[in-house]
Amino acid sequence: MLIKACNTITKISEDSEINTANYMEGVSYISSLYDFLNHLKLIVSLKKVTFLPSFKGKYTVEKLGIAATEKENQMKVFIVQSSLFLEDKVKQDLIKNLAGVCEDITQQGDILTFYLF
DSSP states (O other), rough: OOHHHHHHHHHHHSSSHHEEEEHHHGGGGGHHHHHHHHHHHHTGGGGGEEOOOOOOOOOHHHHHHHOHHHHHTOOOOEEEEEEGGSHHHHHHHHHHHTTTTTEEEEEETTTEEEEEE
């Protein structure tokens, strides 16, 4: 699941070369993804969530002229979609379990954005 999630969150373009460069840059921050997944899977099955693009490597975005935050550059933002997030208990359990890892969690419908410290 780690590799699949990393592939998904680093896909920022329709160009495979750009995505590969972003993926390679993301490998440096894989421990953030690993820690996040270990906390997330305690509350929801990783098979029931969809990861959305959220990592924008510093060198990749500089080359493309794309705006990105420092947290996005360091793989400290994860955007995850699941219908399970519409259940109050699941969302409360996530907030409680990820309190030591995330400084903020925002929601738009069935999409949660996690901002790591």
